[in-house]
Amino acid sequence: MSSEKADLGNGKPPMRDALVAAAFQLFLERGYEQTTVDDIVALAGVGRRSFFRYFPSKEDVVFPDHERCLADMTAFLAEGSDDDEPVRRVCDAARLVLRMYAENPTFSVQRYRLTKQVPGLRAYELSVVWRYERALAEYLRRRFAARRDGTLQADVIAAAVVAAHNNALRSWLRSDGQDEASATVDHALAYVQSAFGGAPAPLAESQPEDVVVVVSRRGAPLWRVVQEIESTLGRA
Amino acid sequence: MSSEKADLGNGKPPMRDALVAAAFQLFLERGYEQTTVDDIVALAGVGRRSFFRYFPSKEDVVFPDHERCLADMTAFLAEGSDDDEPVRRVCDAARLVLRMYAENPTFSVQRYRLTKQVPGLRAYELSVVWRYERALAEYLRRRFAARRDGTLQADVIAAAVVAAHNNALRSWLRSDGQDEASATVDHALAYVQSAFGGAPAPLAESQPEDVVVVVSRRGAPLWRVVQEIESTLGRA
């Protein structure tokens, strides 16, 4: 109840940023559930109603830029040509998300610690990740429309890509942003590509005449045969 | 406010079942969000506080048996021997969940229609599915402890199994429970097994002396090679 709004009357929408800053300050010093929306708006010096103008729910303030990132990913998938190898394309789309996290390492690490210990935020994060996964799956469904079991393959590959991405992301977050994020995610996505096709490396200079011969007993389990192929092809 | 509790003084906890029945009756006739907890307890003839004794939240009443099913799956994974092929084991665990759905087809279909159109329930379902996925991933992490990238492979395979299961489950639910559920899920899981190893079929009477020769260009995507192997071996 004073004139604490003079310091944020400069740019276009500093109010949103001020709310995020105030929210994280309180979340970090007393915890997410111990902080009410009233506390946040009091610290930011704005009205309670304005909070819900910028964030549909209290959870949304923790993921302030995912909406934009999801839009970016959708646009990235839409602008691709039909010549792209689909699996590689979705892997590149996943790298887009990681880059967004890597742009603000300290913020991402703080948020990671929060979501790790607050069940409500973990649940909300799942719904965010789910939308990314759906975007990837929808893209793959379109690309696989002609295949038999196209939607099945699309769903499974999208889930695998997201899981690999999350595995790399969490590993990077646990290192406090010290590891090289892109190398970690490249390694993880290479595993998915090796399993589902889509040449994992540029592999531009491959010799079409190169052949490889594999001999296996019929009784051997298929995964042994695949392992044999993989090692012969020099992958994984 | 009358003596409407005489009809539920027989078994052990009929109150819980009565609440589920009352909730679904109201959800189906006026929708989930248009139904308050007060409406449910009024119809069931019990106190409001009792609802939250049996269900931690309003969403939980929609998934009344998932807690038990998750415990069953965890037990199933724990009781397996180390000789089991891990990927096949998690696939069998996933079949356990599908069987739970198939036990009450009409209930499952009704719930599917609800969760499909209520965003809040979809989000809640994600957190339920996530716990299944974690159970599978934890099991695979233990089994892959010796492998390089064991946790990565565990996470990716668990996600793929869950995605395949969900794809089959939704396909079955969309058919109003008319399709053969087990056949659908077998087909979906076979795809995952073919990608990640684990012999998909019993394959008992194989001839150890039989050999097969595969020729592939080095540039061909791995999944094409696997397809070639599969067709040559006469599987799938």
Next chain:
DNA sequence: CCTGTGACAGCACTGAGTGCCATGAGCGGC
């Protein structure tokens, strides 16, 4: 000078979820 239009504050309300206490039914001990 008047009049939209849009961002904001304040207020009142609904509904989910929780803590606390009273009641009442079953039950073992004395």
Next chain:
DNA sequence: GCCGCTCATGGCACTCAGTGCTGTCACAGG
């Protein structure tokens, strides 16, 4: 047969997230 224990339940009051509505102020254009 009575006392006291426990446990399931009901009822009440409270917090807090989220929404609808209204009033106000700044700023645009005529």
